[in-house]
Amino acid sequence: MKVAIVGSGYVGLVTGVCLADFGHEVVCVDNDQTKVDRLSRGEISIHEPGLGELIKSNLAAGRLSFTSALSEAVPTAEMVFISVGTPSRRGDGHADLSYVYAAAEAVAGHLSGFTVVVTKSTVPVGTGDEVARIVDSANPDADVEVVSNPEFLREGSAIDDFKRPDRIVIGIANERARTPMAELYRPLYLNQAPLMFTDRRTAELTKYAANAFLAMKITFINEMADLCEAAGGDVQQVARGMGLDNRIGPKFLHAGPGFGGSCFPKDTLALVKIAQDFGSPMRLVETTISINDQRKAAMSRKIVAACGGEVRRKTIGVLGLTFKPNTDDMREAPSIDIIGDLLDKGARVVAYDPQGMRAAAELMDNVEYAASAYAVAENADALVIVTEWNEFRSLDLARLRRAMASPVLVDLRNVYSYEEVAKHGFTYFSVGRPD
Numbered sequence: 328m329k330v331a332i333v334g335s336g337y338v339g340l341v342t343g344v345c346l347a348d349f350g351h352e353v354v355c356v357d358n359d360q361t362k363v364d365r366l367s368r369g370e371i372s373i374h375e376p377g378l379g380e381l382i383k384s385n386l387a388a389g390r391l392s393f394t395s396a397l398s399e400a401v402p403t404a405e406m407v408f409i410s411v412g413t414p415s416r417r418g419d420g421h422a423d424l425s426y427v428y429a430a431a432e433a434v435a436g437h438l439s440g441f442t443v444v445v446t447k448s449t450v451p452v453g454t455g456d457e458v459a460r461i462v463d464s465a466n467p468d469a470d471v472e473v474v475s476n477p478e479f480l481r482e483g484s485a486i487d488d489f490k491r492p493d494r495i496v497i498g499i500a501n502e503r504a505r506t507p508m509a510e511l512y513r514p515l516y517l518n519q520a521p522l523m524f525t526d527r528r529t530a531e532l533t534k535y536a537a538n539a540f541l542a543m544k545i546t547f548i549n550e551m552a553d554l555c556e557a558a559g560g561d562v563q564q565v566a567r568g569m570g571l572d573n574r575i576g577p578k579f580l581h582a583g584p585g586f587g588g589s590c591f592p593k594d595t596l597a598l599v600k601i602a603q604d605f606g607s608p609m610r611l612v613e614t615t616i617s618i619n620d621q622r623k624a625a626m627s628r629k630i631v632a633a634c635g636g637e638v639r640r641k642t643i644g645v646l647g648l649t650f651k652p653n654t655d656d657m658r659e660a661p662s663i664d665i666i667g668d669l670l671d672k673g674a675r676v677v678a679y680d681p682q683g684m685r686a687a688a689e690l691m692d693n694v695e696y697a698a699s700a701y702a703v704a705e706n707a708d709a710l711v712i713v714t715e716w717n718e719f720r721s722l723d724l725a726r727l728r729r730a731m732a733s734p735v736l737v738d739l740r741n742v743y744s745y746e747e748v749a750k751h752g753f754t755y756f757s758v759g760r761p762d
């Protein structure tokens with residue numbers, strides 16, 4: 328099939344490249360010409376395992392191309408994906424739909440023949456109706472079906488998530504959109520991925536519901552971790568005992584410094600706003616947001632306590648800055664608030680992250696950046712693991728210990744166990760486990 332992707336950000340790029348890899352003919356559009364030029368040479372500016380290779384092989388196969396001109400992509404396309412950003416609107420937390428609506432209007436003028444216009448961006452309920460109205464008023468002759476097809480991929484494992492999804496949710500307003508959508512995803516369907524057809528509004532709500540539920544699940548286990556610390560218990564074993572129940576499942580039950588990233592914080596807030604607008608508040612999600620917000624301050628208090636109640640003029644080494652491993656994304660990373668707090672309290676902060684230091688340096692210029700975990704440990708009064716990159720899982724603890732001024736390890740991701748670090752002489756603090 329011939330596919331146009333409008334918006335070559337994270338979701339658009341992964342969608343376009345993976346669809347090209349299925350054999351479709353894909354043109355990705357972006358209004359940033361520099362980005363288009365770089366992508367056309369197979370260069371990407373984000374860190375996502377496997378993405379660069381897939382772009383290069385599909386460019387070489389002639390199935391994938393990039394342009395800044397809608398006129399080169401839309402008229403021939405049977406399907407046009409809108410995958411532009413929906414950031415939180417400044418001031419009120421609603422999703423900012425101006426990019427989606429501008430894209431819909433711009434696309435409308437180039438449509439030719441029957442075209443399915445698919446919203447891939449995370450959008451509030453009713454956006455598909457508005458996109459259909461915009462397209463219709465901008466180009467009354469256009470023959471379109473507007474479909475909602477939310478994306479569930481995770482940063483760091485996006486290619487795998489796209490190619491092996493748990494499900495594909497497709498919201499249609501009219502039966503004639505069904506066949507082209509089924510055809511588009513045929514390779515996945517053949518791989519047994521359930522294709523769930525529903526109405527457009529339900530699809531839009533499903534995306535927010537899934538993200539909010541996962542955010543809630545993480546927040547639940549984080550509060551459980553606090554209770555384990557207070558009452559004496561091991562949150563990892565509690566999570567295991569819970570997760571073995573099929574109705575609960577083991578995933579997203581890892582206690583930590585709170586959720587971050589470009590999706591959960593923004594989408595939980597948007598869902599709360601949508602629900603309030605409809606007079607049907609989602610109080611569990613409201614509470615989830617506030618607990619998660621408070622968690623970062625609680626984590627910096629934990630670090631201060633581990634340092635004997637005072638961090639002024641102490642050197643705190645931070646391992647991991649990004650909101651999760653295998654990405655260079657710093658958006659809403661818990662490290663930002665935690666480090667900000669430590670700096671406010673007079674600490675010197677030295678940090679290392681395998682991929683996130685460039686983005687971090689733009690956000691935090693009074694942090695010193697080091698070249699490795701061992702360089703961070705040099706003369707540190709405490710080391711804090713904030714992001715669970717694989718390279719932090721098997722550190723040479725004896726070497727770290729020797730480099731440090733005082734052997735305090737605060738493990739906010741429960742990467743180590745008390746036994747393995749205690750034998751190297753560390754004082755160890757983790758999350759929701761006996762110290």
Ligand code: UGA
Nearest residue numbers: 478479480481482545579580581583586587588590650651
């Ligand atoms: C999330 C969803 O998982 C995807 O399904 C969704 O498509 C995506 O948002 C989106 O809407 O675009 P992502 O933000 O890439 O994906 O990352 P996650 O792996 O979900 O992690 C989010 C945050 O939760 C991270 O800060 C992570 O450290 C934290 N987390 C996750 C925990 O603290 N504990 C866990 O058990 C799991």
